C-alpha cells in the first residue's frame with residue numbers, strides 16, 4: 001500500500017511534504033518546474049478561516065519580495081491555495097551549517113527582506129531556514145510574516161526579533177563567530193518577546209505539541 005502510494009506520488013510528481021490541522025504542503029510540478037503548494041482545503045473546518053488568513057499573509061509577503069534570491073517566488077494564489085517556487089536545499093537542523101559565509105549571507109538576506117518592508121516572524125523554527133544546494137541561505141514559510149510600508153515601532157521590534165532568532169541559530173552552530181554586539185542583542189529580547197516567553201509560550205507549546213502534534217523541531221521557539 002505504501003509502495004503504491006510512493007509510486008503514485010512519483011508518477012504524478014505530487015508529494016505530500018506536510019499535513020496538519022491547517023492543511024497540506026505538497027511538492028508539485030507546474031509547467032515542468034518543481035513548486036510548493038499550500039492547500040488550506042483539507043484544514044479542519046474550525047481552522048479553515050484562520051488557515052486562509054495565514055495564506056493571504058504569505059501571498060502578500062511573497063508579492064513584496066519578488067526577485068529576491070533566497071525567498072520562494074509567488075507563482076499564484078487564490079482563496080484556498082498558494083503556489084511558490086521550490087528551493088532545493090536542506091533545513092538548518094539537518095545540514096548544521098558551519099561556514100561563516102553562510103551566516104553572513106543569511107544576515108544580509110534578512111536585511112534585504114526587512115528593506116522590502118517584510119518581517120518573517122517565524123525564523124526561530126529551524127525547518128523554515130534552509131541551506132540551499134549551492135550553500136546559500138534561504139527562508140521559507142511566510143505564513144506569519146507582516147508586510148508594511150510604514151516602518152513604525154512594531155515593525156522595528158519585529159525586525160529585531162527576526163535578527164535575534166537568526167543569531168540564535170548562529171549561536172547554536174558557530175558561537176565563536178558572534179560579535180559582542182550580537183551577544184548583547186541575544187541577551188536582550190524585546191519587551192513583547194519577553195512577554196511571549198513568559199505568558200504565551202507555555203500555552204503555545206501545549207497547543208502545538210499536544211493538540212496539533214507538531215514535533216519539537218516544528219514547534220520551534222526552543223532556541
Ligand SMILES: Nc1ncnc2c1ncn2[C@@H]1O[C@H](COP(=O)(O)OP(=O)(O)O)[C@@H](O)[C@H]1O
Nearest residue numbers: 017018025036072085086087088127140141143
Ligand atoms: N519553497 C520551498 N522550497 C523547498 N521546500 C519547501 C518550500 N516550502 C516548503 N518547503 C518544505 O515544506 C515544509 C513545510 O512548508 P512550510 O511552508 O514551512 O509549512 P508550514 O507553514 O506548515 O510550516 C518545509 O519545512 C520544507 O521542508
Ligand SMILES: [Mg+2]
Nearest residue numbers: 125127128141
Ligand atoms: Mg514551516
